[in-house]
Every structure is written in C-alpha cells, then in structure tokens.
Amino acid sequence: MQPSWQKEAIIYQIYPRSFQDSNGDGVGDLRGILQRLDYLQALGVTVLWLSPIFASPNADNGYDVSDYRAIQPEFGTMRDFDELLAEAHARGLKIILDLVVNHSSDEHEWFRESRKSKDNPFRDFYVWKPAKSASLIPSEGIKPATNVLARDEVDDEYFPNNWQSLFGGSAWKWDEATGEFYLHLFVEKQPDLNWENPRLRREVYDLMRFWLDKGVDGFRLDVVPFFSKALTFPDYPPERFADLSAYANGPRIHEFLREMHDEVWSNYDALNVGEGVGVRAEDANLYVGESRRELQMLYHFDHAVPRDEARFLDPAPEFSLVQMKQITRRWDEALGDDGWQSVYFGNHDNPRMLSRFGDPVRFPYESATMLATVLLTLRGTPSLYQGDEIGMTNCPFEAVNEFDDVQVRNAYDALVRRGGGDEAQFLVAANRIARDHARTPFQWDDSPNAGFSTGRPWLKVNPNFGQGVNAAAEETAPKSILNFYRNLIELRKRTPALAYGHYRDVRPDDNAVWLYEREWKGETWVIACNFTGETQEVELEGEVRFGNYTTGATSATLRPYESRVAFQKKANS
Numbered sequence: 001m002q003p004s005w006q007k008e009a010i011i012y013q014i015y016p017r018s019f020q021d022s023n024g025d026g027v028g029d030l031r032g033i034l035q036r037l038d039y040l041q042a043l044g045v046t047v048l049w050l051s052p053i054f055a056s057p058n059a060d061n062g063y064d065v066s067d068y069r070a071i072q073p074e075f076g077t078m079r080d081f082d083e084l085l086a087e088a089h090a091r092g093l094k095i096i097l098d099l100v101v102n103h104s105s106d107e108h109e110w111f112r113e114s115r116k117s118k119d120n121p122f123r124d125f126y127v128w129k130p131a132k133s134a135s136l137i138p139s140e141g142i143k144p145a146t147n148v149l150a151r152d153e154v155d156d157e158y159f160p161n162n163w164q165s166l167f168g169g170s171a172w173k174w175d176e177a178t179g180e181f182y183l184h185l186f187v188e189k190q191p192d193l194n195w196e197n198p199r200l201r202r203e204v205y206d207l208m209r210f211w212l213d214k215g216v217d218g219f220r221l222d223v224v225p226f227f228s229k230a231l232t233f234p235d236y237p238p239e240r241f242a243d244l245s246a247y248a249n250g251p252r253i254h255e256f257l258r259e260m261h262d263e264v265w266s267n268y269d270a271l272n273v274g275e276g277v278g279v280r281a282e283d284a285n286l287y288v289g290e291s292r293r294e295l296q297m298l299y300h301f302d303h304a305v306p307r308d309e310a311r312f313l314d315p316a317p318e319f320s321l322v323q324m325k326q327i328t329r330r331w332d333e334a335l336g337d338d339g340w341q342s343v344y345f346g347n348h349d350n351p352r353m354l355s356r357f358g359d360p361v362r363f364p365y366e367s368a369t370m371l372a373t374v375l376l377t378l379r380g381t382p383s384l385y386q387g388d389e390i391g392m393t394n395c396p397f398e399a400v401n402e403f404d405d406v407q408v409r410n411a412y413d414a415l416v417r418r419g420g421g422d423e424a425q426f427l428v429a430a431n432r433i434a435r436d437h438a439r440t441p442f443q444w445d446d447s448p449n450a451g452f453s454t455g456r457p458w459l460k461v462n463p464n465f466g467q468g469v470n471a472a473a474e475e476t477a478p479k480s481i482l483n484f485y486r487n488l489i490e491l492r493k494r495t496p497a498l499a500y501g502h503y504r505d506v507r508p509d510d511n512a513v514w515l516y517e518r519e520w521k522g523e524t525w526v527i528a529c530n531f532t533g534e535t536q537e538v539e540l541e542g543e544v545r546f547g548n549y550t551t552g553a554t555s556a557t558l559r560p561y562e563s564r565v566a567f568q569k570k571a572n573s
C-alpha cells in the first residue's frame with residue numbers, strides 16, 4: 001500500500017447549478033463557487049469535485065456535454081474558471097472535473113457529423129446499428145421521412161437488440177437521416193461514444209490533457225465501466241436490466257483504462273476516481289489494484305438507492321445497518337491492501353444521507369454527526385456531498401411537476417401517464433428516491449431563497465432553510481453539525497491510521513451499533529456509532545478522543561445516535 005495524497009484526500013462534491021448563484025439568474029455558477037472558497041477552506045476539505053461545467057444543452061444537467069473544452073455559458077467563462085482554479089490553489093484546494101465520455105450530447109459536433117451519413121469521418125465515433133427488419137430502412141429514392149417512426153411506434157422487433165436505457169425505454173433511437181439506430185444507455189440526447197474507435201480515444205485523451213495542462217488536479221470518471229460494450233450486442237434476459245452490471249465491465253475496458261493511464265495519468269500527479277457503477281467487489285481490483293496501472297480508486301453502488309424505473313412506484317426498502325456492514329466488509333476485504341476506494345453516503349445521484357440513514361426530525365444533530373463519523377473513519381478516500389455538512393435533508397416535493405430530473409420525468413411518463421400507475425403512489429416514491437433531493441439549492445442563510453440566489457432558483461429550495469438548516473445558523477449553533485465536520489476532518493487529516501488502518505468489524509450482526517477498529521502501525525482506533533434513537537449498551541475500551549456528545553463519554557451506554565472515536569495503544573499488535 002503506497003501512501004499518497006490522493007488516498008489522504010478529503011473530496012467535497014459541488015453540484016455547480018445548486019451551490020451559489022452570483023448573478024441572480026437562479027442558476028449556480030463558477031463565480032458563486034469562487035465567493036464560497038473561504039467557506040470550503042475553513043471546512044478543511046482538500047479536493048473539490050465539480051459536477052460537469054462544460055457546455056451542455058442540459059438534457060441531464062450537464063452529463064450531456066456538447067463541447068468538452070468550453071465552459072457552460074450559464075456557469076460563466078473560461079476566465080472565470082481560470083480564476084477559480086487559481087484562487088482554489090492559492091488556498092491549498094485542488095479541483096477535479098467530471099469526465100463524461102461514455103456518451104456525449106447529441107448536440108456535440110461529433111454527433112452532428114456522425115448522423116449525417118454512413119461514410120462521414122465521425123460515423124464511428126458513435127454506435128450505429130441497422131434495424132432488424134429491412135422494411136424500416138429507407139430505400140433508394142424514397143425520402144427517409146416516409147419511413148420515420150416515432151419512438152412509441154417502433155416495435156420491439158425492429159430494435160437491434162432488447163437493451164433498455166437506464167432512464168427508461170429502449171436504448172436505441174431511430175435516426176431518420178441514415179435509417180439506422182444509435183445506442184444511448186441514458187436518455188436519447190446522450191448517444192454513447194464508440195470506444196472501439198482509436199480516433200475517439202485519442203480525442204478523449206487530448207481533452208483530458210487540455211484540462212490537466214491548465215492545472216486541473218484530476219477527474220472523476222462518469223460511468224467508466226460502460227465504456228467498453230459487449231461487441232456482439234446480445235439480447236439479455238429482461239430481469240437483467242434492473243442490474244447495473246448489465247452494461248458494465250465490457251471485454252476491452254481494462255485495455256482502454258491501461259491505455260488511458262499510459263497516455264494521460266502517467267504524466268501527471270493527478271487524482272482519478274471512477275464511478276464504479278456495476279462493478280462487483282470481487283472485480284474491483286481489476287480496476288484499482290496498484291499493479292494494474294488503471295485507476296487509483298472507484299466508488300461502488302452496493303448501497304446506492306436502487307432507482308430502476310419500476311422503483312418509482314415501488315421503492316426498495318432502505319438498507320439495514322447489518323446490510324451496510326456486510327457491504328462495507330465485502331468491499332474492504334476485496335480491495336485489501338492492493339486496491340483503494342472512495343467512500344460516500346451521498347452524492348448528486350442519491351437522496352440525502354441524513355434522510356436515508358439518520359433521523360432528521362428527532363435527532364438531526366446527533367444523527368448527522370454520527371453519519372459523518374462513519375464517513376470520515378472508514379478506509380478509503382471520503383467524498384462529502386455539498387450540504388450534508390450543514391444537515392440538509394430530502395425536500396418535500398408537493399407535486400410531480402416540482403421535480404426537474406429527467407429520470408423522474410421519464411419514469412412518470414412511462415409509469416403514470418402511459419402506464420396508468422397511481423400518481424399519488426408515484427409522488428410518495430419520488431419523495432424518497434429522486435435525485436433532486438440532493439440537487440435543491442445550498443442553504444446558506446435564512447434570507448430569501450436561502451441566500452442561494454436573488455432570482456428565482458432553477459429548482460425548489462427546501463423550506464427548512466428557515467428552520468435553522470443553513471450554513472449561517474450552523475456557524476453559531478451550540479450543537480453545530482458544521483463545526484463537528486470541521487473538527488472531525490482535522491482529526492482525520494492528522495491521523496494516518498484513519499486513512500490507511502485495517503478495518504475490523506467487531507459486531508457484524510448488531511443492527512443497532514456499528515462498532516469497528518482501525519489498526520495501523522501498532523495504533524488502534526475504535527469507532528462506535530449508535531444507529532438508533534434509543535440507548536445501546538457496548539463494551540468500549542480506549543480513550544475517547546472525539547464524539548458527538550460533549551459529556552459523559554465514558555460509560556458503556558451509547559445515547560441516541562451517539563458516535564465515539566477512541567484511541568487505544570495495543571501492545572505489539
């Protein structure tokens with residue numbers, strides 16, 4: 001295990017649209033982030049991960065890029081970005097960007113060219129297939145338009161195969177100009193790039209170098225396990241589409257990542273983290289094992305909210321603590337001393353961690369800080385999501401049209417509008433699992449729109465900003481989640497054992513208390529976290545160095561959502 005700044009980093013994810021608006025148009029922007037750098041520096045995080053800031057028509061809020069070398073105009077200009085990067089660096093903060101190259105926008109120049117003709121030089125930048133039935137293909141002399149079918153009219157039998165988009169419906173879209181289908185594993189405005197094409201790969205490495213040469217400190221790689229497709233494009237058994245691994249880990253993925261490493265990463269001291277969608281623990285070290293020279297770390301989906309379309313009427317039950325422990329053990333053991341992961345409980349694709357695993361009504365402070373304790377004391381590079389450090393929660397959405405996310409809108413069309421499902425039931429489900437909960441504007445203070453914008457915010461502001469859930473209130477609150485985070489981050493940064501130490505689950509079957517040890521070079525740290533609103537009894541040795549109750553942290557009784565971090569010097573271990 002090679003120590004590195006990447007392993008010791010503390011990542012903070014910013015969703016730029018929702019962080020801080022500087023010009024009153026209701027959309028967060030780069031100058032807004034710039035205004036808040038002091039806040040981020042005081043928090044103590046070391047790396048800022050910016051969700052996509054590139055030019056995009058926003059079919060999926062920036063995860064559909066139309067120009068990888070241009071800044072999204074509503075976020076600002078390249079000069080704003082250069083200034084942000086310089087100011088961040090001046091404060092000792094690194095910045096990583098979001099590399100979305102499994103697909104581009106259909107408005108990207110490459111795709112505009114690609115769809116023009118079958119012999120266009122960019123044709124093979126994307127994945128094109130003929131219809132299964134020849135009758136759909138425009139014949140010589142007949143205007144393609146006569147053969148065009150709307151999405152709903154194209155029968156299953158014509159699709160090149162039965163692949164489903166992760167955002168609902170067939171993954172193939174009929175394109176009239178050339179009478180073929182293109183592949184889109186996400187929405188139809190996100191055509192999949194063809195990684196089989198070496199010219200495409202070279203373009204990707206070039207654009208990565210463009211940003212790294214500017215001084216950017218690395219990338220998070222969006223849906224990286226999907227880059228390589230199963231070349232035979234087989235039909236899958238339908239139940240497989242609920243499983244995120246359906247499209248992951250294609251035959252050439254490791255070849256591509258090794259090539260990317262040699263072409264790009266090997267020349268920079270940068271951080272990379274893969275979105276490990278569909279990667280099983282036992283395969284993780286194929287991506288992140290040290291000798292593989294592919295990626296430095298990835299984050300897994302085993303505890304992410306299952307969000308396949310059907311879940312919008314019937315959400316899966318939340319993970320129990322015992323399940324969380326099993327997942328954690330499985331990954332920690334699989335990675336061992338060879339691989340590395342990034343640890344998270346929240347991001348822009350999941351509802352709020354406090355709403356999922358804590359009790360924001362009765363114990364907001366205790367449960368938010370307890371969850372922070374776990375997040376920052378597991379083995380791996382922690383990734384914090386904006387707003388979790390001030391106790392932001394899921395937002396009460398009162399009607400379906402208050403949601404913005406394309407995934408919610410597609411699911412609504414399929415399940416309720418076309419499928420006849422119950423609207424009220426849909427609303428209840430979306431209020432639990434929608435990604436928009438993480439995307440509501442950051443709550444800075446109790447002024448209008450929570451200080452996020454002087455204009456009309458692009459997405460609803462959670463009304464609880466007026467009840468003390470905001471950064472300004474957290475500055476002075478006697479029980480401050482924010483100050484707890486600051487202190488815990490400081491502890492983490494000065495304690496290598498908390499970054500590198502071996503993880504041992506002391507009570508795997510306990511569904512109330514998460515009790516584990518981190519052992520490193522003869523030092524043992526014992527972490528005890530009560531995941532319930534009731535008191536729990538535990539045997540706890542060691543000297544309590546940190547916790548979320550200020551007094552009486554010596555007894556064997558853990559109070560509601562209590563967390564403790566204790567130090568133990570073990571003889572010779």
Ligand code: GLC
Pocket residue numbers: 060063064100186222223275348349
């Ligand atoms: C990743 C992103 C998600 C996006 C999807 C398609 O999962 O995190 O937000 O919708 O990729 O780019």
Ligand code: CA
Pocket residue numbers: 021022023024025026027028029074
């Ligand atoms: Ca703005």
